[in-house]
Structures are given as structure tokens and as C-alpha cells.
Amino acid sequence: MATEPDLGPDSTEPKLFSARLRPHRALSHNGFLILIGLVGSASFAAGLAFWMMGAWPVFGFFGLDVLALAVAFKVSFARARESEEISMTCSQLRVRRTSARGEVAEWVANPLWVRLEKKVHHEAGIERLYLVSSGRRLAIASFLGAEEKASFANALLAALDTARRGPLYQP
Template sequence: MSAAKIAPPPIDVGDAEPTLYVARLEPYRSLDERGFLIVMLVVAAISFVCGTTFLLMGAWPVFGVFGLDVLAIWWAFRMNFRSARAREEITVTPSLITVLKVDPAGRAAEARMNPLWTRLDKESIEDYGLQRLMLRSRGDGVEVGGFLHTAQREELADGLGSALSTAKRGVVRSAL
């Protein structure tokens, strides 16, 4: 997961709106493609050695079962890597909140909200921390950071809360 990043302080560039907050969220995966290859080679080697041992003892069907195990592990990792393609992009400006959600298949859904009418709802469980984070505007809600760890979700909540309060308070634009 790319940690939520707060945009630099707003800079007035003519009529362009300052960005109050930007976050690009991605699910964390500890195993990269190289690590996956190493794990699969080790699993395949162990399965081949064990399967060959059973084959030499006369239990030839076990050799195929070890092959199916390797195939099942490979498939599970592939599905895990596929789900890692999901992401969320959140941008807050003084007049617009944009939440872009991209699912693992690449389908995108975008929600746009006015920050003046948007509130941040937090669902917490005392023993487990922040469990759910929703941006609600005029009855519609969008869950954000659903795949994040609790501490990362709290960091996102702090950043979004700060950006929302800044947008509601109003951004001072200086005329040079």
C-alpha cells in the first residue's frame, strides 16, 4: 500500500484551484514477482522430490497430487497478485472531492462530492480501532481505504478530516 500522501501546501497559480489533499491507495503485497518465482521454484522442487520418492515406492498417483498442489499454490498467488491491481485515488480541492476506485479488473468508478456538504463518518471498535471510513454527501456514501490496515486507515482519516475542515473554512487566496 502506498501510504496516504498529503499534497504540499496550496500554491496559487492563477485561476487553478489549490489541492488540499491527495492520496493514492494500493493494497500492500510483501511478495514481488521475483520473490514469487523463488517461492514457486522451491515449492516445485520439494514437490518433485517428494513425488519422485512416492513414485519409486510404487504410489504413482501421489506424484500427480503433488503436481496439483503446485498448480493450486501458483493459482492462489496469481489471484492474490490480481487483487493487488485495485487502487483508490482521493483528491480534495476547495470545491470538489474526487474518489476514483479501480477494481482488479481495471473497471473504474468515480464519485464526486462538494466538500461543503461532505462529512467523514468513522466506525470504530474500541479493541480494534477504526474499522470503516466513509465520505457521505447528501445521503450518498463512498467507503474509502477498505483494504488498509487500521493504523493506515486512521492516518487517512486524519488527512481527510484536515482537508475537509480546510475546505469548509475556506482557502485564502492572495492577489499578487
């Protein structure tokens, strides 16, 4: 004899969708050190050549270029700590965003009332994705490229459709 599944508040609903999005960074920490070493060496050699020609103030400007590059990469690495987690069950859609500083913000909605809105450019493809519910609009998946956003949007739309149809329990 088959038993009815427990639908009480303590039951765990199956996840219909789960994704963790992080910004893509092509350069590792070791790659950063190698790049700064190469650029620093080239700048030092060029600056030394100018110094020997008598244009010694130029030497400092080559050092500023290397410093600016290092600061830009440090900011990029700090932003790489950002993440976005999107999970959905039949009764709850949760978006949890973690900033580069570690601050966490959550947005929770009923998936029956959530609509996925796309901002599409005719040449570039999907530029932005928004979750819209109860007059609130939340931008999601900003880390992804246009093709990745399209794939992500299709998967999320399928999960939203599954949530609208209701849980499929097979006793």
C-alpha cells in the first residue's frame, strides 16, 4: 500500500532549481604575479633607458603605470568574491546575494507570482534578466554573458513552469 507524502511544514520540498553564480576571472593569483612581474620588468627597463638619456622624471611615471595596473587587478579580485545563489522549490524562490565585502541580501518570493523579464538587444542578445513580483524588480545573473543568460533564463523558466504546475508526487 502506498502512503501519502508528508506535506507538513517540516517536510523538505524537492528543489526545482538551484544555481550559484560567480563572476568569471580568467587570471589566477599566480598569473597576476607573473603579469605584474613582466610589466614591472618592462617598465623598469624602459624607465632606466629614459633615465640614462637624462629624462629621469619619466622613470617615476613608468612605476605609476604598474601601480595602477596592480590596483585595478586587486579591485577585480575583490569583486570576484561576489556571488548570487538562486534556489527554488514549489513554494519558494530565494535569491541570496553576497557582496565582495561579505554582506548578504536575500529576496524571497512565491514562484507562482514571479515573472522572468528579459531585456534583449537585437544584436547582442539578452542584456539583463529581472525577477518581477508584487511590484518589485530584481536584476539577476548580471555576471553572465548573453549566451549564458539565455541558457540560464531557459532553465529558470522551465523551473517556474514546473512550480506553477505543482509538485508531482508519485506514491
